[in-house]
Amino acid sequence: MSATKYYHYKTFREMVVRLRDDLNNHDFVLLYAYNGTGKTRLSMEFKDYAKTRKKNPGADTLYFNAYTEDLFSWDNDLDNDTERVLKINAESKFFSGLKDLALEERIFAYLERYASFDFKIDYDKWNVIFSKEVKNPNYKNPDSGEPELIKIDHIKVSRGEENIFIWCLFLAICELVIEGHESYNWVKNIYIDDPISSLDDNNAIAVASDLAHLIKKAKDKVNVVISSHHALFFNVMSNELRQHKTAKHFLHKNGEEGHTIRATDDTPFFHHVAILSELKQVVDSGKINTYHFNMLRSVLEKTATFFGYDDFSKCIYGVDDDVLFARALNLLSHGKYSIYEPKEMGDDNKDLFRRIFNAFYDKYQFELPELLIEQSVAEVATEK
Structure with missing residues (x-):
């Protein structure tokens, strides 16, 4: 197995340069990142880049994101x-x-x-x-x-319903772009960020399949970047585009130090595994914030759904102190803790968090990717 490639970026503009470079060598770019990472800001920076570049400035990107609404x-x-x-x-x-x-x-x-x-x-x-x-x-x-x-x-x-109408209007416009209509001959790139924020899983699959069918027609006509926090949508898109040259990345926020882009190769990247990997690293570092209880509860809920359990606590049933752990997760995951205003836990809660996490992690033995690595082994992309 080849070594996983990581790229560290301090600014969104540096990431945009990387994504635009990817489009020179691939048919499509898929980007996975959970909410709060900066996907929408990245899509706007991608759009604005063409307007501020020194050579041939001007709009070149038709985009769909939160601002489209x-x-x-x-x-x-x-x-x-x-x-x-x-x-x-x-x-x-x-x-x-x-x-x-x-x-x-x-x-x-x-x-x-x-x-x-x-x-x-x-x-x-x-x-x-x-x-x-x-x-x-x-x-x-x-x-x-x-x-x-x-x-x-x-x-x-x-x-x-309003969102899905806007999405369908956007798809109709994309058809015009692909067909080369004069009104949209300025479009060189299509950037789509989270088209399915309010859809259930069944519609998420339908939207992904319809979108994949449409953008396959865009090959060699217009570049396409798609970013999402929805694991099922990302995986369906990955499978639909597997016969094409598709760059697939996981976007991870490095605290105050910018972002890391990790190549996901041919394996779709799952949301709960990404979160669990981050939690493993905060446990190892000791920098555990209050909102991490919410993230851990989310992982247990998804694991419970996978196994058909009717309650997340069954994921830790049988481990030492399982009743205490379930009560603690119920209580401490109900706070309105914001990832934008992190607050570090007290020592007692840190110790409790470590015990719950380790009990869960040891029970299921997830194989986790290393999202954060030493700068000395990272390839740093800079804008020339």
């Missing part, structure tokens, strides 16, 4: 509460071909796979009007006896 806002018709619409920021280059190319059919072709509502785009007012068929309890079909379906316009869709 900000291009839409609700008008809830506060006066009458009847004509609720989703407003589109028509000034954004994101929508440069929307009006002329009439994307409704393309959007709906994706939307009907994930949702049951309909929509209409008012290009004069730059609004989206959502509608849905509902049962009319006051009238039943005389033949079937079933309630009649009536269409209700100007409905307020849920946050998840």
Whole structure:
């Protein structure tokens, strides 16, 4: 087995240089990182890089991330509460071909796979009007006896439904990019960050499969980078693109010292293993913060789900002090501990954390990757 490659970066710009270099030698780039690592900031730095470079400055990246949702806002018709619409920021280059190319059919072709509502785009007012068929309890079909379906316009869709609509609109625009439409001939890169933040696992698989099918058409036409915190989505994408030259990385935050990118080779990288690896290192270093109890509880929950247990405590059943450990995890993982404002544990809780972690780790014998290594063996990429 070849040695795993690690790359340390102090700035997002240095990572962007690395990712853009990867795109020169690969069809696609997949990036896995759990929430709070900086994926969204990295995607924005990737987008902004082209605008500030010395040679041929200008926008070259169509992106989907948390900021994409900000291009839409609700008008809830506060006066009458009847004509609720989703407003589109028509000034954004994101929508440069929307009006002329009439994307409704393309959007709906994706939307009907994930949702049951309909929509209409008012290009004069730059609004989206959502509608849905509902049962009319006051009238039943005389033949079937079933309630009649009536269409209700100007409905307020849920946050998840809104997100999936925006995602389907983005996919329709990606089709135009791949097909070479003039309105999007400025796009050289597509950067997608976490398209499935509010989807269940079944839809996550469907979204990943649909996306993979689409971007395979992009090969040799436009570069594609995809980042996600969702392990299942990442693994499905890895498998779907296994026949293509795909650079796959795990992005890890090194505290205040920047980030490390670790090549995952041909093996999909699992979220809970990444977290467990980090916890192993904080146990070894002694720098254990209060929020690490939440992270450990998360790993046990995922392990319990894998084994079909109805409670995470069964993952440590039979070890010494298993009842104490379960109670401690229940209590100490309920605090609102932020990874952005870390607070170190007291010595007693550190000792308790070590005992729980070691009992769990010894019981299941996970094979963990080394995410943090000495700088002397790391390859440091710098922008020339």
